[in-house]
Amino acid sequence: MMGLDELNFLKETLLNIDEIDEEINKLNQESQESKINISNKKETIKNLQNRVIEYDDQVKKAQKSSQEIHVYSNLVYEVDKMATREGDREMKVFDWEEELDSYWKDSHKKVGGLGFLNGMIVFCLFSMIILILSAALIKVLIGDNTFLHKTTEETTRAEEIIVVLYTILIAFCSAYLTYKISVNIKIKRYQKTKKIIESEFGELGYFSSIEIEHLSYTYIQKYGAYWLSKGHRPDSDVWGYNDDMNKILIYTKMNERFSSLTRHLVPKILIPTDEEKSEIKRIEKQQDEVIALKKYISQGEKAKLEIPKHKEKINLETKDTKQLGTLVESNKSRVKQLDSERAILWESISHMIPYSNLIKQ
Amino acid sequence: MGKRTTSWGTIANVGIDAYQLKRLNSISSDINNIRSVVQRDTHDAVAAGTTITLAAIDTVADLQVGMMHNLREMDSKLETLSNISWKIASYFDSKEKHDQFVGSMRIILHYMERELDEIEQYQESHTEYATMKLEIIRDRIKEHNVKVEHFAQVSTEEMKHAQSILDRVESTYHLLINKLRGS
Numbered sequence: 001m002m003g004l005d006e007l008n009f010l011k012e013t014l015l016n017i018d019e020i021d022e023e024i025n026k027l028n029q030e031s032q033e034s035k036i037n038i039s040n041k042k043e044t045i046k047n048l049q050n051r052v053i054e055y056d057d058q059v060k061k062a063q064k065s066s067q068e069i070h071v072y073s074n075l076v077y078e079v080d081k082m083a084t085r086e087g088d089r090e091m092k093v094f095d096w097e098e099e100l101d102s103y104w105k106d107s108h109k110k111v112g113g114l115g116f117l118n119g120m121i122v123f124c125l126f127s128m129i130i131l132i133l134s135a136a137l138i139k140v141l142i143g144d145n146t147f148l149h150k151t152t153e154e155t156t157r158a159e160e161i162i163v164v165l166y167t168i169l170i171a172f173c174s175a176y177l178t179y180k181i182s183v184n185i186k187i188k189r190y191q192k193t194k195k196i197i198e199s200e201f202g203e204l205g206y207f208s209s210i211e212i213e214h215l216s217y218t219y220i221q222k223y224g225a226y227w228l229s230k231g232h233r234p235d236s237d238v239w240g241y242n243d244d245m246n247k248i249l250i251y252t253k254m255n256e257r258f259s260s261l262t263r264h265l266v267p268k269i270l271i272p273t274d275e276e277k278s279e280i281k282r283i284e285k286q287q288d289e290v291i292a293l294k295k296y297i298s299q300g301e302k303a304k305l306e307i308p309k310h311k312e313k314i315n316l317e318t319k320d321t322k323q324l325g326t327l328v329e330s331n332k333s334r335v336k337q338l339d340s341e342r343a344i345l346w347e348s349i350s351h352m353i354p355y356s357n358l359i360k361q
Numbered sequence: 362m363g364k365r366t367t368s369w370g371t372i373a374n375v376g377i378d379a380y381q382l383k384r385l386n387s388i389s390s391d392i393n394n395i396r397s398v399v400q401r402d403t404h405d406a407v408a409a410g411t412t413i414t415l416a417a418i419d420t421v422a423d424l425q426v427g428m429m430h431n432l433r434e435m436d437s438k439l440e441t442l443s444n445i446s447w448k449i450a451s452y453f454d455s456k457e458k459h460d461q462f463v464g465s466m467r468i469i470l471h472y473m474e475r476e477l478d479e480i481e482q483y484q485e486s487h488t489e490y491a492t493m494k495l496e497i498i499r500d501r502i503k504e505h506n507v508k509v510e511h512f513a514q515v516s517t518e519e520m521k522h523a524q525s526i527l528d529r530v531e532s533t534y535h536l537l538i539n540k541l542r543g544s
Contacts, residue, residue, distance in 0.1 A: 003541030007489040017422075346421040352490050354428065354483040355395055356421050 006352065013349045020342045024117040027338075034324045034331075041321045042345020048314045055303035055310065065293040078283055107264050134163065141330035203267040385426065387417035392427035396479060432481070432494070436501055437471035438465045443505035464516050467473050469507075470519075473498065477533065488537055495534040502527065 198204055350356045398539050442465060476498065484491040501507075512523035 003488065003543075004538075005500055007492055007541055010489050010493055014425075342422075350421045352487060353424055354487045354490060355392075357423055358395065359418055359421065359424060 010349050010352050013345050017342055017345050019325055020338050020345070024335050024338050024342075031328045031331040031335075038321050038324045038328070041317050041324070045314055045317045045321070048317070050308050052307055052310050052314070055307045058296070058303035059300045059307070062297045062303070065296040065300070069290065069297070071295075127170065127174060130174070134166045134170065139164075146252075153285045172323050203268050205227050205271070370533075377534040384417060384423070385430075387425040389424055389430045392424075392430065396482075428494075431472045432497060432501075433475040433521060435469055435476070438469045438472075438500060438506065439505040440466055442469070442511075443507075457514070463519075466512060466519070470512075470523055473530070477526065477529055480533065484533070484537060488540055492537045492541060495530060495537065497528055498532060502530070520530055 194204060391432040441456060442462075476494065480491045480494055507527070509520055509524045511528065
């Protein structure tokens with residue numbers, strides 16, 4: 001080979017080696033990326049397989065739950081019954097409040113007017129009767145049959161004292177009687193209303209605030225209960241609980257302590273009996289169990305649909321992994337081939353590179 | 362295979378992969394050992410006869426990496442200078458930076474001279490390889506617009522030194538190419 005040809009051969013070979021190096025680098029890089037992908041895909045497959053196991057468990061649990069749920073077949077009826085009873089009870093409380101409201105609106109007017117009028121009439125009536133009776137009594141005592149204007153002049157000092165004493169006594173008696181009559185009228189009216197409410201809702205009974213608080217009624221309904229028990233609007237703060245069981249101020253004129261100590265006259269029908277309470281508790285517990293079983297069944301149905309999808313994904317990922325594995329192997333083999341070609345090329349120009357004879361063989 | 366132009370970047374980097382980059386220091390040190398022995402013995406045939414072996418070098422590819430060390434160093438400095446079009450005075454206002462820049466120019470001359478010395482040592486036995494290296498140096502000089510005037514900004518001595526090196530590149534190249542044509 002001529003000198004210039006050798007020079008060109010040297011340059012050409014070095015360029016060829018460079019191309020081979022580039023290809024080897026590219027293949028190695030591709031293999032490296034594929035290995036990372038394979039590792040990721042294996043992780044994905046593992047996760048998918050775990051999901052399939054979870055779904056299998058959910059399906060099994062759902063099957064077991066659908067068998068167990070038959071035990072509670074009667075529960076729907078019981079819950080309906082309880083709901084009707086509770087609904088009925090709440091409805092009655094609502095009616096009862098309206099009744100109270102209208103009663104207290106009317107009674108306030110009537111009791112106020114009645115008290116004053118009654119007092120006046122009774123006072124006049126009693127005064128007249130007592131005066132007549134006193135005059136007659138004095139006449140009898142002094143032994144004269146004549147009436148007031150004629151006997152006055154003949155009365156003694158002792159007679160005058162008796163008249164004054166009687167007059168004071170009569171005034172006290174008439175005031176007391178007026179008060180008693182007024183109170184009796186109020187009580188009768190209150191008892192009448194109580195009877196009306198009892199005829200409507202059954203017997204009334206006293207219940208503590210705590211017992212009433214634990215009912216699932218609204219604070220307005222409890223406020224109504226207070227009305228009924230006290231016979232008037234509360235004169236201090238009233239506290240109650242809203243639907244979220246947060247304490248709230250209902251009425252600002254009844255303090256909390258007083259409210260908690262107060263006993264309330266409430267229709268007994270509104271308060272569940274101990275038996276009812278335990279029945280409610282049992283039904284609620286069973287309801288919770290049914291909810292949980294229904295949840296498992298629903299999960300199982302979803303899981304049933306997910307299993308084939310996940311298995312399909314696993315197949316796809318496995319297929320991809322195999323393809324990538326094949327690519328890595330093929331690249332490896334190609335790199336081996338290129339390495340061999342590269343070694344031949346280096347060998348062909350090694351005699352042209354200085355000091356190459358010093359390389360250890 | 363189609364005709365391709367010799368690329369400096371390609372040929373100078375042939376054989377450099379990540380593994381060789383890690384070993385570059387030991388390869389370079391091995392090549393320097395050879396150079397010192399050859400310089401001492403003045404003839405590579407003597408060197409070949411000694412017990413020198415290339416401890417860090419296993420393949421011709423590694424040897425190529427080591428042989429191109431000077432050219433790579435020179436090229437990296439040239440890259441910096443040509444990027445600013447050799448405008449030393451206007452580019453750097455501080456003395457410190459100016460000195461740094463002048464230092465780079467001196468390094469270029471140093472590596473070029475060192476490479477020429479090395480070429481001289483094997484140009485008789487490996488004329489093709491020596492010619493190829495000179496072609497690479499000439500390509501880089503042309504590509505990076507290396508001129509004697511640039512070195513005049515440093516000093517007259519630097520300029521004269523640069524001129525002598527550039528002349529030496531040209532004269533050696535013509536000498537070798539004529540030899541190859543004649544053979």
